[in-house]
Amino acid sequence: MYDFSEEYTKTYESVLDELKLTLSSIDPEQLEMLKEDILKADQVFFIGVGRVLLSLQSVCKRLAHLGIKTHYVGEITEPHINENDLLIVGSGSGGSIFPLNIAKKARKTVNCKIVHIGSNPNSEMKEIADYMVRIPVRTKFYLEDEIDSCQPMTTLFEQTLLLVGDILAKMIIEEKNLDMKSLWRYHANLE
Numbered sequence: 001m002y003d004f005s006e007e008y009t010k011t012y013e014s015v016l017d018e019l020k021l022t023l024s025s026i027d028p029e030q031l032e033m034l035k036e037d038i039l040k041a042d043q044v045f046f047i048g049v050g051r052v053l054l055s056l057q058s059v060c061k062r063l064a065h066l067g068i069k070t071h072y073v074g075e076i077t078e079p080h081i082n083e084n085d086l087l088i089v090g091s092g093s094g095g096s097i098f099p100l101n102i103a104k105k106a107r108k109t110v111n112c113k114i115v116h117i118g119s120n121p122n123s124e125m126k127e128i129a130d131y132m133v134r135i136p137v138r139t140k141f142y143l144e145d146e147i148d149s150c151q152p153m154t155t156l157f158e159q160t161l162l163l164v165g166d167i168l169a170k171m172i173i174e175e176k177n178l179d180m181k182s183l184w185r186y187h188a189n190l191e
Contacts, residue, residue, distance in 0.1 A: 014150050015159075022137055022147055022160045023167075030133040034088075035168050037113055038068065041086035045106075047073040047099045048090035051158045056090045059165025065186045066172055073102055085112045092139045092157040094123020103128045117164070119146060119157060135160045 038044055044063060046056040053072070060070040071078050073087075081087065087106045091099045094116060103114055107128050116129035119139045125132070137156045138146045149156040173180070 011150075018147070018149055018151070018156055019159060019163065022135060022156060023163065025136050025147060026160075026164065027134065030131065031164070031168065033131060034115055034117075034133050035171060037086050037115060038063065038168070039172065041113065042084040043069040043071060043079070043081070043086070045071050045073055045078075045081055045085060045087045046090065047087065047102045049096050049098050051154070052090045052092065052096075052161065055158045055162040055165070056088070058162055059169075062165060062169045063172075065183050066169060066176075066178065067186055081106060081110055081112060083110050083112050085110075087112055087114045089114060089116045089125060089129065090118070090161055091116065091123075091125065092119040092135070092137070092154050093141060094118045094120045094125040100124060100128075117161060119143075133164075135164070 044060075046060045047053075048056045057072055060072050064070045087103065089099045089103045094100070103116070103125060106112055106114055114129045116123075116125040116132045117135065118125065118132060119135055119137050120141060120143065121132060121134055135157055136145060136147055137154070137160065138149050139154060139157070147156070151159075172178075173183075
């Protein structure tokens with residue numbers, strides 16, 4: 001007989017196990033470089049599509065709560081990007097047309113720092129990005145060294161992307177010794 005409670009427990013434990021394995025598989029040196037580049041940039045721009053964009057928008061908002069100037073490409077108030085800015089490209093496959101072409105344009109027109117957060121280390125992004133933060137999970141290519149998932153399609157990538165952003169935000173808070181209460185001054189207040 002089907003027991004929803006038992007199935008729920010089994011499922012969330014599987015998801016948490018996958019996240020723990022994935023987070024422990026990310027190179028901390030790459031994450032440290034990303035953290036430093038976020039802190040050095042005048043502004044941080046994010047580009048992705050679909051559920052990846054939703055995760056990146058959450059990271060964008062969280063970093064804005066730390067007083068970092070952040071934007072996602074396509075927002076109605078998106079400002080001009082320049083060479084002192086950082087473009088973070090989220091694409092598991094590294095071949096999604098819109099993020100790839102935005103990265104190409106950023107490289108050609110302003111030559112800002114570009115970081116690819118993805119899973120496929122041999123995508124076309126390899127030739128454009130300054131470096132990659134690899135989240136080595138399953139993509140549509142099913143590469144040999146990818147971490148497999150019980151979850152549909154690229155869910156594990158999108159979840160990990162969101163968690164990595166929150167983990168880096170927490171590390172920035174601790175490094176800069178930011179007072180948690182003072183961060184509310186950056187939070188929306190027309191809600």
